[in-house]
Amino acid sequence: MKIKRKIEIAxxxxxxxxxxxCHAKHLLTYLNSIEPKKLVLNGDIIDIWQFSKRYFPKSHLKVIKKIMDMASEGVDVIYITGNHDEMLRKFSNTTIGNISIVDKLVLELNGKKAWFFHGDVFDVSIQNAKWLAKLGGYGYDVLTLLNRVVNWYLEKRGKERYSLSKKIKNGVKGAVKFINDYEEVISDLAIENGYDYVICGHIHQPKIEYKENKHGKTMYLNSGDWVENFTALEYQFNRWKIYNYNKDKFAPFYVDEDIENMEVKDLIAAITIVEQHEKKTK
Structure with missing residues (x-):
């Protein structure tokens, strides 16, 4: 039996x-564990900047196939373009079946407005020095590969994993103000435009936090990434949560006072479905 969690948005x-x-196998495990009504792919899903025919493993292709299968089964798949897949922006506002390509997305969720976009338009380094950002992208890829070797060695010795890329990236961002107060700029703009939620990616830092200024408040959400953090955002029961693959792989969707009065049978029906399936080997 395969247990899937019903969620409104992933x-x-x-x-x-x-x-x-890219940790495609982790992502595939996650996608196989959920049944969302909407799947929002918020940028940099396929890295066209660094695309190479020499490296596109079967697990990466399986992720694409899984997304296509989800769309064919009725899931509303919305691909929001990012900077690493910016070539897709020429196809913005194109819809094929249940798959649509857009540059941004606005949804109304239980009377609240949610604004989705990747976030690279607020990144000064991307806008003013795209060639340098691309060069840095290649360096980041090599660094990530090196980090895998380092962590393999550390784990063999029973030591804690270490993120070279995070350490360097955070240091560089702090030194040159890489994100130009990314969260504050995005949140201020969301407040100015009356959005209750602003959902982005780009900086690989998963986060949910209320932001407030003299004009109002909004909830800032960042979905993180599937390179280092293995995280997603999930919306269900009129609330958001960060899904963390390392911590939540076998955990149900957490809920609290909003559903404390629900019957157990109703709760189970709301968050899971059980389906029989045959194991397939490919």
């Missing part, structure tokens, strides 16, 4: 299919 970003840093 949002993922920064998968970087086609790169050594």
């Amino acid at each position: 949002a993922i970003s920064d998968v970087h299919l086609g790169t050594y840093g």
Whole structure:
């Protein structure tokens, strides 16, 4: 038996299919565990910047096939373009079946407005020095591959994993103000435009946090990535949560006071379905 969690929206970003840093098998496990009404692919899903015919493993192709299968089964798949897959922006506002390609998305969720976009338009390094950002992308890919070797060695010795890329990336961002106060700029703009939620990716930092200024407040959400953090955003029971593959792989969707009065049978029906299936070997 395969247990799937019913959720209203799943949002993922920064998968970087086609790169050594992508953990496609982790993502495939996650996608196989959920039954969303909407799947929001919030940019940098396929890394066209670094695409190479020499490296596109079967597991990466399986992720694409899984997404296509989900769409054919009725899931509304919305692909929001990012900077690493910016070539798709020429196809913005194209819809094929249940798959649509857009640059941004606005949804109304239980009377609240949610604004989705990748976030690269707020990144000064991408806008003003795209060639340098692309060069940095290749370096980041090599660094991630090196980090895998380092972590393999550390785990063999029973030591804690270490992220070289995070350490360097955070240091560089702090030194040159890489994100130009990314979260604050995005949140301020969301407040100015009356959005209750602003959902982005790009900086590989999963987060949910209320942001407030003198004009109002909004909830800032970042879906993280599938290179280092293995995270997604999920919306169900009128609330958001961060799904973390390393911590939540076998955990149900957490709920609290909103459903404390529900009957057990209703709760089980709301969050899971059980389906019989045959194991397939490919």
